Amino acid sequence: MNILNPILNTDSYKLGHFLQYPPGTGAISSYITTRGASHKPEVVFFGLQMFLKEYLSRAVTAADIDEAEEIATLHGQPFDRAGWEHILTVHGGLLPLRIEALAEGSIIRRDLPMVQVVNTDPRVAWLTSYMETALLRAVWYPSTVASMVRRIRETLAPFLERSCDQPDQVMPTRLSDFGARGTTSLEQSGIGGAAHLLQFRNTDTLPAVLYARKYYGARMAGLSVPASEHTTMVAWGQPGEAEAYSNMVGRFGHYPAYSVVSDSYDIQNAVSEIWGKQLQAKVRAAGGTLIVRPDSGDPIDTSVQVVAQLAYAFGTRLNGKGYKVLDDAVRVLQADGLSLQDMTMILGRLESMGFSAENIAFGIGASQLQKVSRDTYSFTVKCSARQDTDGSWHDMSRRPINRHDKLPRPGRQSVIVEDGELLAIRREELGGRPDQLAPVWENGKLLKDWSFEEIRERARG
Structure with a gap:
């Protein structure tokens, strides 16, 4: 048994989500943020690179697929064998994902997107949210301690x-x-x-x-x-x-x-x-x-x-x-x-x-x-946009009954520097301004390798 089987690094209920998206869905975009608001930057973003190197660099194998299908069936969940075999044959087992992130060590206010992830293959649009559990865990703990x-x-x-x-x-x-x-x-x-x-x-x-x-x-x-x-x-x-x-x-x-x-x-x-x-x-x-x-x-x-x-x-x-x-x-x-x-x-x-x-x-x-939790800074993942197979993006956002609840930011997100502060905007409003949510990972390749000294200098402010 491979206890580090990438397919099983998720919540049980997500095994059946490939059957739940509307027909014609080509991509799902989500981002990691913290709930609430702060008058000054108080959250240090740190730790994603450890996860990318240790876990996302592992390719899914045929044995992983066989094992995951057996576990899912015994566990009472459906299993998308065709989807995982597509990832194996077309992508060599590396997950077709694009991950954008702020520079590690960034000190940010609450409610600012720090990581954004989207699938790059329309055949597996369910993959973005499938990875929510592992990605959130990879970010909330080291960021909270930092x-x-x-x-x-x-x-x-x-x-x-x-x-x-x-x-x-x-x-x-x-x-x-x-x-x-x-x-x-x-x-x-x-x-x-x-x-x-x-x-x-x-x-x-x-x-x-x-x-x-x-x-x-x-x-x-x-x-x-x-x-x-x-x-x-x-x-x-x-x-x-x-x-x-x-x-x-x-x-x-x-x-x-x-x-x-x-x-x-x-x-x-x-x-x-x-x-x-x-x-x-x-x-x-x-x-x-x-x-x-x-x-x-x-x-x-x-x-x-x-x-x-x-x-x-x-x-x-x-x-x-x-x-x-x-x-x-x-x-x-x-x-x-x-x-x-x-x-x-x-x-x-x-x-x-x-x-x-x-x-x-x-x-x-x-x-x-040890005495920290995801709720210390209220880390969460927001699913904010869906793309049709024709390339059109649509906002996604729940609408809570309680009007005092703050609505999630809909649409694809970008982060810019304005008056020396980081500010979240919609992707289509970016124009020619540099996006601080920069690509760090795509289809199995690490695009940015931060050094510890770079991160340390940034985190000390």
Whole structure:
């Protein structure tokens, strides 16, 4: 059995849709958008290229058709064997589709079309909507994660701008992705983790750098540092806590940075007595930056206390904006069950105490990669136009009874730049203006191959 059979990458009920379109239908055009309205751009479009390379590049085979027909029949659905055999013999098994999309990394308002798809062979007009499920899933998840991470970056930015000498250099290291274990699959961790890397550089989600490398050509999109976990620390026992920490300094102190979880027994004692007294000289002499992780206790109070304790033990300097910066030998990382509100409260309290935001970084896991849904930004697919076999296009749009419901945009869509903003218009109104919905895929061929750095630069705005 081919679990990645392209024919079966859809909803069950769509298997019978080839029997439901009006006679003479030659093409169906649909687009992906988000419902609602926003006063400013808030959605980051990302991830389509991963789907195009991984899934649409797979040709349908005769074995796929046989298997899909058996599954459909047993499942209680009809099956268009003639249509799929036509795709196999005429198109070599590659789906006859044209896909247009905005540039990946584009930051857009809600209700703007970001992807538009149409079949290129009138024999299989049902194919456009048949692909709705897979295409929407390919776009909504990475775009949602990318949008949420951008929101975190925008929220943290004012704290860095007020208290850091070089906020743009500090920002990429302020949030680490620790979400791999909180996702449902390796694929989700790779896709969502790559979306995180559009805004921040640090990650321990290893599949993220693999996905950015494979699908976007990034030699290395994210960085990690040697780090302990509670298992490797408590293995030494409480009497050996200082020895465990000393081993970390000896093994990894020559790295630019290394992270040590320090709350296995008593975080206050670990910081003030072990790091601050017993191992202070060794930490300084090692040359790298020790990142102390206070994983337990109240995340706000504990984080602030650890920064203050390290300041007392290791000393501080004043930066150009008059804020205290810890000695370069030490920094703090808080990553235990943090919310965005927690991060802002920690930074706000440190700022009120005269500490720069560069003294502390954060980590986030499942709340970033897993606690999102298609409804976070209300992603949807709109079927907007039907073409007769004579080439004439006709608008398609439902008309809800509730007059307060916003009607879908009918007709073929285009997106233009007007007064510096992206604006959706009907395709026939385009004239000679450049269409931002540019072809990226046609009949099995990738037409645009975005690099990760191009997307990252665009997504940071």
